[in-house]
Amino acid sequence: MAAERVVEIKNKQVLFKDYVRDSLESDMCITTEKTISLRVPEGTKGVVVKNLCLSCDPYMRNRMNKSEIDGFFSSYSPGSPITGFGVAKVIDSRDTNLKKGDLVWGTTGWEEYTFIEPTNALFKIEHTDIPLSYYTGILGMTGLTAYAGFHEVAKAKKGEKVFVSAASGSVGQLVGQFAKLMGCYVVACAGSIEKVDLLKHKFGYDNAFNYKEEHDLDAALKRYFPEGIDIYFENIGGKMLDVVLLNTRNFGRIAVCGMISQYNQENHEGIKNLMEIIYKRVRVEGFLYFDYLLQYSKFLETVLPLIREGKMDYIEDLAEGLDNGPAALVGIFSGHNIGKQVIKVAHE
Secondary structure, three states, X not given: OOOOOOOEEEOOEEEEOOOOOOOOHHHEEEEOOOEEEOOOOOXXXXXXXXXXXXXXXXXXXXXXXXXOOOHHHOOOOOOOEOEEEEEEEEEEEOOOOOOOOXXXXXXXXXXXXXXXXXXXXXXXXXXXXXXXXXXXXXXXXXXXXXXXXXXXXXXXOOOOEEEEOOOOOOOHHHHHHHHHHHOOEEEEEEOOHHHHHHHHHOOOOOEEEEHHHOOOHXXXXXXXXXXXXXXXXXXXXXXXXXXXXXXXXEEEEEEEOOXXXXXXXXXXXXXXXXXXXXXXXXXXXXXXXXXXXXXXXXXXXXHHHHHHOOOOOOOEEEEEOHHHHHHHHHHOOOOXXXXXXXXXXXXX
């Protein structure tokens, strides 16, 4: 029997160049110099996937710093493709749980095709009546982050007063909707008038404000929360967290998801009001989505019907093509995107 022909093609990639702070966009470059086999190498148990869409997430900025941290936040390697969450189609497989043609979401490379081994960071997509790009957000990492952060970390109860920062982003737009569905009073902040309008009129928040136009954040929070805040879902950090501590109620909870205001700073802002944690017995807890992966099936059972029945809204900001990937990723740190920033790499 003749050996099966191995097909190799040019593979467009977004490479990480080096740990330079002058310009984030210049730290990445597009190349088509490398080829990839569309067959899984013999002796391995991985898959080759065609990447369909990629997720832009704030944590990726930290991976552009040289760090000794291993695992999820490990540094990108200079000269290699950056990696992140994405949706892909299996082209070839030696994994018995995945076959050619299967759709998956999980960690993949910023490139047209990726060889992935091991495959334990991939999840097979069973529900295809929902847009596939949703698995980079509301049905993927950011959706599970919002769900677990609100229900498991903050342990929200009906009628509580909830404040969400960076609320028009991929996580924030979902947290507030979970809170409203539970019967909470929800106020959020965002960085533009357009985003504030979105929060109030599309997502149904009780109120929202542009934090960049507030000269006195403490006064703003007292205006919207005269009785104080029960739950703060933290996405910004820095001055925002410091002021929230002054306005938290006794036994309040702060679920720390991200601190996007600090990712581009060499010297992080200090927090002065930490004594409030003691006085008010506030619980502050950081978390990551993979702490709750065992709840993913339960999460889908909750969220899929809400999407299908039109009870949850979701907004994506789509950039077309890998060539626009670096600019799209950099743009989320200046608030350029409205909703979840996604890069459309290819069609199924």
